[in-house]
Amino acid sequence: xxxxxxxxxxxxxxxxxxxxxxxxxxxxxxxxxxxxxxxxxxxxxxxxxxxxxxxxxxxxxxxxxxxxxxxxxxxxxxxxxxxxxxxxxxxxxxxxxxxxxxxxxxxxxxxxxxxxxxxxxxxxxxxxxxxxxxxxxxxxxxxxxxxxxxxxxxxxxxxxxxxxxxxxxxxxxxxxxxxxxxxxxxxxxxxxxxxxxxxxxxxxxxxxxxxxxxxxxxxxxxxxxxxxxxxxxxxxxxxxxxxxxxxxxxxxxxxxxxxxxxxxxxxxxxxxxxxxxxxxxxxxxxxxxxxxxxxxxxxxxxxxxxxxxxxxxxxxxxxxxxxxxxxxx
Amino acid sequence: xxxxxxxxxxxxxxxxxxxxxxxxxxxxxxxxxxxxxxxxxxxxxxxxxxxxxxxxxxxxxxxxxxxxxxxxxxxxxxxxxxxxxxxxxxxxxxxxxxxxxxxxxxxxxxxxxxxxxxxxxxxxxxxxxxxxxxxxxxxxxxxxxxxxxxxxxxxxxxxxxxxxxxxxxxxxxxxxxxxxxxxxxxxxxxxxxxxxxxxxxxxxxxxxxxxxxxxxxxxxxxxxxxxxxxxxxxxxxxxxxxxxxxxxxxxxxxxxxxxxxxxxxxxxxxxxxxxxxxxxxxxxxxxxxxxxxxxxxxxxxxxxxxxxxxxxxxxxxxxxxxxxxxxxx
Numbered sequence: 001x002x003x004x005x006x007x008x009x010x011x012x013x014x015x016x017x018x019x020x021x022x023x024x025x026x027x028x029x030x031x032x033x034x035x036x037x038x039x040x041x042x043x044x045x046x047x048x049x050x051x052x053x054x055x056x057x058x059x060x061x062x063x064x065x066x067x068x069x070x071x072x073x074x075x076x077x078x079x080x081x082x083x084x085x086x087x088x089x090x091x092x093x094x095x096x097x098x099x100x101x102x103x104x105x106x107x108x109x110x111x112x113x114x115x116x117x118x119x120x121x122x123x124x125x126x127x128x129x130x131x132x133x134x135x136x137x138x139x140x141x142x143x144x145x146x147x148x149x150x151x152x153x154x155x156x157x158x159x160x161x162x163x164x165x166x167x168x169x170x171x172x173x174x175x176x177x178x179x180x181x182x183x184x185x186x187x188x189x190x191x192x193x194x195x196x197x198x199x200x201x202x203x204x205x206x207x208x209x210x211x212x213x214x215x216x217x218x219x220x221x222x223x224x225x226x227x228x229x230x231x232x233x234x235x236x237x238x239x240x241x242x243x244x245x246x247x248x249x250x251x252x253x254x255x256x257x258x259x260x261x262x263x264x265x266x267x268x269x270x271x272x273x274x275x276x277x278x279x280x281x282x283x284x285x286x287x288x289x290x291x292x293x294x295x296x297x298x299x300x301x302x303x304x305x306x307x308x309x310x311x312x313x314x315x316x317x318x319x320x321x322x323x324x325x326x327x328x329x
Numbered sequence: 330x331x332x333x334x335x336x337x338x339x340x341x342x343x344x345x346x347x348x349x350x351x352x353x354x355x356x357x358x359x360x361x362x363x364x365x366x367x368x369x370x371x372x373x374x375x376x377x378x379x380x381x382x383x384x385x386x387x388x389x390x391x392x393x394x395x396x397x398x399x400x401x402x403x404x405x406x407x408x409x410x411x412x413x414x415x416x417x418x419x420x421x422x423x424x425x426x427x428x429x430x431x432x433x434x435x436x437x438x439x440x441x442x443x444x445x446x447x448x449x450x451x452x453x454x455x456x457x458x459x460x461x462x463x464x465x466x467x468x469x470x471x472x473x474x475x476x477x478x479x480x481x482x483x484x485x486x487x488x489x490x491x492x493x494x495x496x497x498x499x500x501x502x503x504x505x506x507x508x509x510x511x512x513x514x515x516x517x518x519x520x521x522x523x524x525x526x527x528x529x530x531x532x533x534x535x536x537x538x539x540x541x542x543x544x545x546x547x548x549x550x551x552x553x554x555x556x557x558x559x560x561x562x563x564x565x566x567x568x569x570x571x572x573x574x575x576x577x578x579x580x581x582x583x584x585x586x587x588x589x590x591x592x593x594x595x596x597x598x599x600x601x602x603x604x605x606x607x608x609x610x611x612x613x614x615x616x617x618x619x620x621x622x623x624x625x626x627x628x629x630x631x632x633x634x635x636x637x638x639x640x641x642x643x644x645x646x647x648x649x650x651x652x653x654x655x656x657x658x
Binding site: 103104107108110111112114115117118119120121123124125126127128130132133134137138139140141142143144161162164165166167231233234235273274275276281282287288289290291292295296297298299300301 | 452470564
């Protein structure tokens with residue numbers, strides 16, 4: 001049976017699922033040196049989250065004599081920590097669990113939007129510091145405003161559904177989305193991303209990080225945002241990123257908070273993680289969480305179960321639905 | 330024409346509305362001594378928020394020779410700061426603006442629910458303190474859980490609508506509500522409040538504060554909460570109060586946070602406001618805001634406009650819709 005390395009942890013029930021199917025599971029975080037020295041060549045599959053980096057060098061050392069790595073399973077969504085070209089060249093399949101964490105990110109995004117517009121973290125922080133800042137904490141309502149969604153996949157659609165129930169109208173930019181999906185979700189799809197920034201006082205990011213989307217949120221686009229809702233309320237401009245660091249230019253965001261071009265920003269993801277000495281953290285209208293978009297008990301259980309089922313099927317010779325480089329099979 | 334005192338501020342557009350109708354508006358906060366000395370006897374109406382206390386003594390001194398106070402307008406909802414019996418005895422009408430702030434409180438309640446279950450304030454606070462606490466901040470999802478609403482009026486119904494869109498199921502206790510309204514909103518109405526606590530991992534308070542509801546949330550009821558969602562997830566128990574201080578026993582809540590009977594609590598209202606030296610504020614899983622439920626630009630504009638229209642009509646001899654002591658007219 002198969003040998004599976006789990007380097008960044010996995011839900012207990014999922015580990016049991018693999019073992020019950022007869023596979024050997026090794027739960028251990030390997031150092032960069034161990035990975036580069038070829039430790040994965042003694043496994044059929046490796047399950048990682050974001051902490052383990054699968055570089056070209058790691059992949060080139062992952063073919064052994066007895067066994068060879070055949071599958072990299074990303075327990076989660078983003079594969080920025082995997083060298084996809086190298087994996088494909090070495091005929092190693094890469095799979096993720098794209099839908100398991102959807103609802104967790106949807107709820108965090110809505111939480112951040114409301115926390116920003118209603119000063120929840122600021123209210124809590126000032127209360128703890130002995131101040132009753134009621135008069136300084138007048139906020140604005142999401143209802144009656146436009147929400148701009150950059151990327152309109154599963155997560156953005158989930159955010160949109162809740163935002164609509166609050167009373168927002170939806171605008172999106174997603175060059176890869178069939179127009180009828182947006183229409184089904186009562187969302188206006190735009191061909192030009194700048195139009196979304198021009199129309200919307202509230203923007204939430206839901207795309208991948210790639211060369212195409214790097215620093216997609218920059219000073220110029222922030223300066224296009226209207227600051228006044230379609231209901232005539234001067235609610236300011238608000239930005240949320242629970243997708244990937246690097247899509248938002250953090251220097252531009254700090255400048256925009258300082259100039260007032262942005263009234264608030266909420267980031268769950270950062271250009272450098274863990275965050276160290278980022279001047280953004282000191283701004284009153286910054287709201288941050290440490291990359292916890294998928295960090296719910298529910299999502300971790302779903303991710304583990306989906307990954308375990310996928311590996312079991314793969315090792316029986318079936319092609320996984322969520323394979324990201326289907327050309328290797 | 331009428332003379333109107335506005336003692337706790339009012340939206341500019343509403344003041345203009347009153348002046349355009351020919352009334353004189355005096356925007357001034359009066360001290361307790363001035364109020365008790367009869368300053369209001371020279372006005373036809375007074376508009377207050379929560380800061381001005383209209384006591385028996387203030388009311389007894391509000392009948393003058395030239396004019397007499399005829400209307401107390403509460404720009405907002407709660408009238409705990411008005412002695413209703415004394416007002417009724419003196420034939421002074423008391424009106425509020427009950428629906429203007431509904432959506433503002435709905436959004437804050439949902440924000441607090443998500444902030445609690447996803448550790449948003451804790452994430453922000455620890456980030457600002459230079460810590461990357463990703464591993465300690467695993468949360469739980471609202472989707473798939475039961476939300477218990479204590480009181481099922483306009484605000485609770487609004488919260489329920491958004492909570493349902495997130496995937497929660499609704500349970501409520503409201504002895505004054507016709508059962509068909511709950512059914513229309515897909516909410517199970519219970520005759521016994523304890524049943525709501527027994528069934529629900531998440532409870533939100535949406536009733537008035539009265540002798541009947543004082544310390545309605547106590548240790549016994551908190552201990553009934555299940556801690557495990559109907560989806561089987563050990564999400565803990567979560568309590569939100571954006572209604573009125575005093576409904577929740579704060580000592581019981583602190584004990585419950587310490588024992589783990591509650592995993593989180595979010596309070597926008599407190600037994601004593603402003604909050605001073607409340608030991609709750611030091612608990613990691615407490616989330617607080619300084620009574621900002623109605624503190625949005627939208628709500629304040631709606632409140633002002635509704636109050637101005639009401640006063641203009643009242644001074645023309647029409648009975649206001651939102652009169653709380655109709656027996657005086």
